[in-house]
Amino acid sequence: MRALFTALIAALAISAAFAASVSVDTVNKKCPISDMPVKEGVVVSTDAGDIGVCCGSCQKKVAAWDDAKKAKFVANATASTSDDGDAKKAAGATSDAKVWTEPYLLNTCAASGRPIDVKGTPTTKVINGRELKFCCGGCAAAVEKDPAKWLPKVDKAITARQLAIYPTKTCIVSGEPLMVDGKDAGVSMVVNNRLFRVCCKMCARKVTADPAKYAAKLDEMAMGAQAKAYPLKTCVVASSNGLGDSPKQMMIGGRLVQTCCGGCAKKVMADPAKYVAVVDAAWAKSSSDSDGAAPAKKAAKTDAGR
Numbered sequence: 001m002r003a004l005f006t007a008l009i010a011a012l013a014i015s016a017a018f019a020a021s022v023s024v025d026t027v028n029k030k031c032p033i034s035d036m037p038v039k040e041g042v043v044v045s046t047d048a049g050d051i052g053v054c055c056g057s058c059q060k061k062v063a064a065w066d067d068a069k070k071a072k073f074v075a076n077a078t079a080s081t082s083d084d085g086d087a088k089k090a091a092g093a094t095s096d097a098k099v100w101t102e103p104y105l106l107n108t109c110a111a112s113g114r115p116i117d118v119k120g121t122p123t124t125k126v127i128n129g130r131e132l133k134f135c136c137g138g139c140a141a142a143v144e145k146d147p148a149k150w151l152p153k154v155d156k157a158i159t160a161r162q163l164a165i166y167p168t169k170t171c172i173v174s175g176e177p178l179m180v181d182g183k184d185a186g187v188s189m190v191v192n193n194r195l196f197r198v199c200c201k202m203c204a205r206k207v208t209a210d211p212a213k214y215a216a217k218l219d220e221m222a223m224g225a226q227a228k229a230y231p232l233k234t235c236v237v238a239s240s241n242g243l244g245d246s247p248k249q250m251m252i253g254g255r256l257v258q259t260c261c262g263g264c265a266k267k268v269m270a271d272p273a274k275y276v277a278v279v280d281a282a283w284a285k286s287s288s289d290s291d292g293a294a295p296a297k298k299a300a301k302t303d304a305g306r
Contacts, residue, residue: 026052027077033058047262048074048269067265068223068250069216075269076100076212100212101130102193103272105161105253110154111139130192133273155190162195162254163188167221172196172214173203193253194218219251226256231282235260236275237267252276 031038031054038052044062045051048071053059062070104124109116110132116122123134128147132154134140143150169178171186176199178186186197189204191211196218198204207214227249235241241260248265250257252272257279259265268275 026050027074028052031055031058032073033061044070046070046074048266049077051077067248067262068219071248071250071265071269072216072219075103075272100192100215101126102215102253104131104133104193105273105276106133106154106157107273107277108157109133109135109139111135111143111150113153158190158193159188159195165222165226165254166195166197167218167225167254168197171199171203172217173206174199195254218254222254223249223251223256227258229286230256230258231286232258232279235264236278237264255279 026038026043027049028051029038030036032051034054036054039054042053042055042059043050044053044059044065046067051062051070051073053062065073104110107116108114109118109122112135114135116133116135118135123137123140125132125134125140125144127144128151132140132143134143170176171178178184178197178199186199187201187204189196189198189207191208194211194215196204196207196211196214198207233243235243235247236257237259241264243258243260247258247260248262250259250265250268252268253276255276257268257272257275259268
């Protein structure tokens with residue numbers, strides 16, 4: 001009897017430990033460092049939500065991330081939603097190519113090419129792991145049925161926009177030059193709404209396997225360059241507020257966006273296309289052509305040319 005009682009207590013302890021390993025309050029279910037289930041109460045708090053981790057060591061590593069990396073992780077973890085707005089399974093590690101996606105920043109329907117708001121509120125779908133927006137449910141259904149027919153056109157438009165502000169002339173994987181004898185020898189590829197430039201098929205496969213890793217590398221390159229000539233002196237959300245000496249910074253689709261505070265950063269992540277458009281317009285009005293200003297002017301016009 002005593003042995004049975006001891007076994008029962010042990011089973012209850014194991015069950016309690018397992019339950020404690022999952023937190024319903026975090027944006028993710030798996031630790032972004034170890035890929036283990038997150039532990040309740042062990043989190044890194046951000047303005048946009050709490051990032052769960054499995055232990056104190058991983059907590060320190062995530063806490064060391066800059067604000068942009070934290071904001072991107074939270075956005076990616078919460079990006080996949082059902083039609084009625086209920087969150088689907090949250091993302092685990094940032095290296096999971098199946099859940100990582102940049103937001104859809106084009107102002108045209110992914111199928112018809114018409115303005116996405118021509119019929120009112122756009123329809124948003126995650127198809128083949130990437131966020132897409134449509135002018136109506138019919139267009140969304142058409143792309144869901146045959147993505148291969150429609151997505152190349154979307155990729156072409158995204159390439160045109162992002163190539164104008166692409167931060168490097170070397171392969172994002174190998175570091176090899178993409179210009180050979182004065183000619184462009186690089187390969188452009190779009191993975192989940194982000195442009196990558198590589199030198200060969202092997203590097204292309206590496207990007208496809210872990211796009212978030214190489215997107216972060218591109219963001220690091222682009223952030224410093226765009227910050228030098230950033231065209232806004234005020235917050236992109238609260239235009240009456242100055243940016244101060246330490247603005248919140250985030251990279252969205254290769255574009256630097258700055259806000260005055262974490263609350264405004266959260267609003268940007270909730271509607272990235274709206275605020276990226278504001279920054280693009282500011283670049284277009286800028287008289288400076290240094291550090292990405294001229295390319296940004298070109299990028300602001302590419303949607304109309306689809």
